[in-house]
Amino acid sequence: MRLKTFSADTMNEAMMLVKEHFGEDAIIVSTQAGEDGQGVRITAAIDQVEDEYDFDDDSLHGAYGDPVEIIADALLNNGVPPQISDELISAVEELSMEDPVLALAGALDRYFSFAPMPMGTAEKPILLVGMPGAGKTVTIAKLATRIVMQKQPVRVITTDTVRAGGFAQLEAFTKILKLKLISAGIPGELRTAVSEASGRGHILIDCPGGNPFDDDDIDRQARLIKAVDADVILVMAGGVDPMEAAEIAGIYRELGARRLLLTRIDMTRRFGSYLSAAALTGLQMTDVGVGPSVADGLRPMNPVTLARLLLPKSVVENFDDQQQTARGAYG
Template sequence: MRLKTFTAPSMGEAMAQVKLHFGPDAIIVSTRTDDDGVGVRITAAHDHRDSDQDYPAPEPQAQSGRDPLDIISEALAYHNVPADLADRLVDAAAESPGDKATLKLTVAVNRVFKFDGTDRQQPLTPQLMVGLPGAGKTVAVAKLATDAVVNHQALTVITTDSIRAGGYEQLAAFTNILDLDLLRADDPDSLKAAVIAAGQGKCLIDSAGANPFDSQEFERQHRLIQAIDCAPCLVMAAGGDTGEAAEMAEAFAAMGAVRLIATRLDIARRIGAILVAADTGNLILDGFSATANVASPPQRFNAISLARILLPQNESELSQESPSWATINSQNAVA
């Protein structure tokens, strides 16, 4: 399955591009006016995985005979997605054309969740990682830093983790390998000074784990966020309870979090908590980590990759004894 965005001065010209590239079977996922107010942007999908040729003849339909909405409903139930969110996804899938579960779910998650189409190689506002202790914030920073160095990006790495024993040393072990200086900021003023010194390059900020329901810890983290112009990113481990995830996401969103990186998808069997967190906190699904290898950066979430993670490898077979779907499907995820 392929997902591609087309930009043109008019809707007719954009649709012509879609038809030329994907053919008459293309599925329109979304349409919107371009950022500058001139022209339109269409995101379209086609159920074909080759990327270097125009649209092929339609593939034979699956012979399972199963209703794709039943497949989607069972998959969402497996992942412990709460009924209200599952109903919204199934309703969105029902409105999409086609008869394949993967394509229908791709359209559905694109309508329900927010994804980031920004080029990761472009410098953004500083990314400050927040989350519970042990969620994987430091490793997420190390992975993103490695990716930036490999791609020859100007990079500054800062840690505000002056509370946890060994917090500075853990990240320093990674930055030393990358031949980077690790800056330390113990308070909002020193963090602001460090970010200003970083200039226009990419800036990654690690923070101590925080309990968002503890007023002192909430305030300490919130003051750091307020001190700089940043894009706080909630780092959350997959496999948790959906009710807890909803409350955590709501609390961290109130703190300022706008993005979400999911960790431990290599060992988690169910990711309903991640979906609930993104939905409740109105968070952009930024990326996911499916390996402990620091040299592998978090993969980008998009509608196709999320649909493939949610569905089993074989759409017609759902088994609670199957291996981790995330492990299987992350290999096929479109970054």
């Protein structure tokens, strides 16, 4: 089994590349927008690849064991809720693929939505919401760093004027990037700040963390979100209880969140909460945060990468996709 990702300006051009390299027997694993929303990326696989001596390597056949059993065990180990697990396993059985990584990736691509961060056109501000300690401030710093490295203008706004040290933490990052941090603690100030920054590049907004089960906290966050027309992204740390993660995601979905960004995946070994939050709310899975350092940046999430996170290292190491092989995909 061989896997490769093809990038092009249009879907037709990408499909032509797939056929040119893999022929008519290629299996399309996933399709998604290109980096920064530009172009198209297609991940394709071919079931049998002849080597340079023109013979099939029969020794690889059956190397994985029963993919359905492997995937079922992995989903159970990750704490994936039974309803979601059953749907994924049914899809795996229907796909009938020998490689567990490709089989699970195909099932994930069918039941989840993946989307890159909306950073291609800067048409709307990006506003991060979530619970305290989820990693919103560091994520804002990572996004700002990416934009600055691309030599594009960016404005950073914080509404976190209550938490002790909240402004100072983000200001330390923006100073390194030679950016002025804008403070807007109430909806009116936020509306004015966004209006003044409009047309001057990307706008990143760091919302204060709040208790999603506290009416006053939710009302405060809701008023800030409604103050501006923004792409609202829920930031969630890994390792949360799956059902609680889904409940929290549902609350923020009602407040306007449309994408889900997972942080601390380097410190997480079970991703059931991630799948639960996305499946039960329809939130799109977007970039993920690997480590606490701004230098670690953000990495894209797609069906193959998610499958690699869910499956055990012994299975992933047998998977030849010309990428990193350690479990965790970004390890």
